[in-house]
Amino acid sequence: MSDKKGKDKLNIRELIKAKGILGAIKDLMLSSQVWSSFFRHGLEDTPKTRMQTVISNSFLHLHPAKVKRHAPLFKFTWCMGGITFFTFLILTITGVFLMFYYHPNVRDAYWDMKGLEYHVPFGLLLRNLHRWGAHLMVITVWFHMFRVFMTGSYKPPREFNWGIGVVLLVFTLLLSFTGYLLPWDQLGFWAVTVGTNMARATPGLGHEGPFGELLGMTAYNDVRFALLGGSMVGGNALLRAYIWHCIGLPLIVSAFLIVHFWRIRKDGGISGKL
Amino acid sequence: MPDKKKTDQGRYRALAFVKGESLAKEKDSLVSEDELETWPYLLRKEFLAAIIVMIGLMIWSITLDAPLEEPSDPSLTPNPAKAPWYFLGLQEMLVYFDPWIAGVVFPSLIVMGLMVIPYIDINPKGNGYYTFKERKFAITTFCFGFHVLWILLIIVGVFMRGPGWLWFWPWEEWDSHRIVAETNYDLTQFIGIDSKSLLGSIIGGGIVSIYFFLGLTVPYLLMKMKNSLVLEKLGIIRYSIVAFLFWSMLGLPIKMVLKLVFSLKYIWVTPWFNI
Numbered sequence: 001m002s003d004k005k006g007k008d009k010l011n012i013r014e015l016i017k018a019k020g021i022l023g024a025i026k027d028l029m030l031s032s033q034v035w036s037s038f039f040r041h042g043l044e045d046t047p048k049t050r051m052q053t054v055i056s057n058s059f060l061h062l063h064p065a066k067v068k069r070h071a072p073l074f075k076f077t078w079c080m081g082g083i084t085f086f087t088f089l090i091l092t093i094t095g096v097f098l099m100f101y102y103h104p105n106v107r108d109a110y111w112d113m114k115g116l117e118y119h120v121p122f123g124l125l126l127r128n129l130h131r132w133g134a135h136l137m138v139i140t141v142w143f144h145m146f147r148v149f150m151t152g153s154y155k156p157p158r159e160f161n162w163g164i165g166v167v168l169l170v171f172t173l174l175l176s177f178t179g180y181l182l183p184w185d186q187l188g189f190w191a192v193t194v195g196t197n198m199a200r201a202t203p204g205l206g207h208e209g210p211f212g213e214l215l216g217m218t219a220y221n222d223v224r225f226a227l228l229g230g231s232m233v234g235g236n237a238l239l240r241a242y243i244w245h246c247i248g249l250p251l252i253v254s255a256f257l258i259v260h261f262w263r264i265r266k267d268g269g270i271s272g273k274l
Numbered sequence: 275m276p277d278k279k280k281t282d283q284g285r286y287r288a289l290a291f292v293k294g295e296s297l298a299k300e301k302d303s304l305v306s307e308d309e310l311e312t313w314p315y316l317l318r319k320e321f322l323a324a325i326i327v328m329i330g331l332m333i334w335s336i337t338l339d340a341p342l343e344e345p346s347d348p349s350l351t352p353n354p355a356k357a358p359w360y361f362l363g364l365q366e367m368l369v370y371f372d373p374w375i376a377g378v379v380f381p382s383l384i385v386m387g388l389m390v391i392p393y394i395d396i397n398p399k400g401n402g403y404y405t406f407k408e409r410k411f412a413i414t415t416f417c418f419g420f421h422v423l424w425i426l427l428i429i430v431g432v433f434m435r436g437p438g439w440l441w442f443w444p445w446e447e448w449d450s451h452r453i454v455a456e457t458n459y460d461l462t463q464f465i466g467i468d469s470k471s472l473l474g475s476i477i478g479g480g481i482v483s484i485y486f487f488l489g490l491t492v493p494y495l496l497m498k499m500k501n502s503l504v505l506e507k508l509g510i511i512r513y514s515i516v517a518f519l520f521w522s523m524l525g526l527p528i529k530m531v532l533k534l535v536f537s538l539k540y541i542w543v544t545p546w547f548n549i
Contacts, residue, residue: 047311050311050313050314051311051312051313053313054311054312054313054317060312060313060317063312063316063317064312065311065312066309066310066311066312067309067310067312067315067316068308068309068310069308069309069310071310071316072310072315072316072319074319079319079320079323082320082323082324083323083324083327086323086324086327086328087327087331090328090331110345110346113342114342117342124339124340125335125336127340128334128335128336128338128339128340129331129332129335130340131340131341132331132334132335132338132340133331135359136327136331138360142420145388146420149391149413149416149420150404150413151400151402151403151404152399152400152401152402152403152405152409153401153402154391154392154395155392155395155397155398155400155401155402156392156398156401158392159392159393162389162391162392163389163392166385166388166389169388170385173360173361176358176360177358177361180358183342184345184346185342185343185344185345185346186343186344186345186346186347186350186352187341187342187343188346189346189347189348190346190351190352190355190356191355191356191357191358193355194355194356194357194365195357195358195361197373197377198364198373198376198377198378199377199378200373201372201373201374201377201378202374202378203374203378203379203547206374206378208373208374209373209374209378209547210374210546210547211546211547214546232348233348234348271402273401273402273403
């Protein structure tokens with residue numbers, strides 16, 4: 001035991017002599033158990049480490065180690081799917097920060113917006129990032145769908161994933177729509193009033209829709225009432241929008257995203273001829 | 275090359291890096307010339323895209339503040355009250371159709387229509403590359419629906435609609451007292467029959483039915499006469515779905531023209547719903 005210790009010390013001295021103090025620290029760090037438990041492969045640029053970089057990282061290994069030569073071409077992907085996912089991540093992060101400063105009740109909601117503007121450090125920037133990021137996500141989702149259509153990438157074997165994509169498109173719009181109400185200003189209030197008024201006209205399920213009255217629908221038991229938790233946009237609607245926006249819809253979207261990404265790989269990778 | 279050694283559990287670990295042909299994928303050696311390493315060739319582009327988006331969004335957020343209007347007031351209705359911009363295509367449809375169609379039926383048809391696209395487009399060509407020649411109908415239909423009916427209506431809704439949902443050019447000042455006197459007629463009123471009467475209702479319903487009946491049968495017969503291969507491959511069920519969705523979509527521009535040119539309000543009036 002003591003022998004080994006002496007040997008180690010000698011090595012360190014030699015190491016410092018050979019590589020200098022910084023070089024020795026770097027060497028020791030890279031060969032330590034802690035480092036090699038974090039990173040399973042070296043840093044030299046070889047085909048092997050290139051592939052290890054991807055498959056030994058839990059986030060990067062969403063990708064296969066190798067992709068088809070044309071897959072990274074901009075003209076095939078327009079980067080739209082990836083950018084959409086990236087905006088989703090930005091929105092999740094800024095959204096969590098916004099939740100720290102927001103009370104989902106009629107009395108506080110609007111003044112929390114003012115608070116973000118005047119009292120919270122970078123609060124306005126945070127809200128701006130979240131708001132414009134949401135608009136960007138809606139736009140990029142549409143462009144993503146358009147690109148996938150134009151390259152015919154919904155054709156077999158990707159039919160199912162196109163369906164998942166349509167679901168994600170709808171949920172993106174719903175996420176944006178539920179978020180619209182939360183500032184509790186005139187803009188959001190009336191936009192959501194106009195939007196949910198449509199639900200009144202649902203055939204059979206809304207009290208103003210075809211056959212709604214025949215089936216016993218009133219303003220107090222139809223589908224709009226279920227959405228708003230009341231017959232008009234009020235405190236309950238704000239709370240429901242908040243919970244759908246921050247918990248319900250993101251969870252659902254995440255589940256579909258997992259399937260969407262997994263299926264991309266199973267169905268032959270991103271873009272291009274199969 | 276790591277050594278093969280027996281682990282304590284007596285199992286072998288599967289390691290990914292063995293020189294030579296892969297056992298897992300038979301054609302690996304054939305396609306490997308056609309492949310690139312994900313790192314760096316794909317990932318660097320993804321990171322670059324992320325950085326550009328982040329910078330762009332940052333600049334956007336620093337220069338432009340998110341809108342915040344007065345505190346909400348249920349007793350003070352703005353004129354016009356607009357839905358979020360991405361739904362304004364649907365709100366614009368309210369000019370031409372009742373809410374149950376514009377707000378419920380059409381959105382449902384759009385979502386379902388999008389989802390069935392891969393199952394009704396049986397053309398094997400154009401899978402994974404750009405081509406217009408090989409899929410003219412699919413691309414024309416989709417682009418008409420997406421760019422004209424969806425995007426253009428959103429642009430109209432955002433920029434051209436003012437108080438009373440009347441048309442204002444972007445450079446025009448909104449005049450909230452502007453009144454446009456227009457009388458709209460139901461279809462059967464053009465031939466002197468009360469649209470609310472039983473006869474009017476039957477005629478209106480007949481016309482809607484005939485529209486879809488002809489829409490489904492005429493192209494079918496034309497294609498049948500030409501011994502169309504496409505029709506044979508589609509089969510009757512797929513063909514019916516394509517035709518139904520196609521003519522439902524075209525119902526919107528048709529109704530728009532009828533409304534704008536002939537001031538037509540409803541084609542079919544019933545005690546329960548109007549089309």
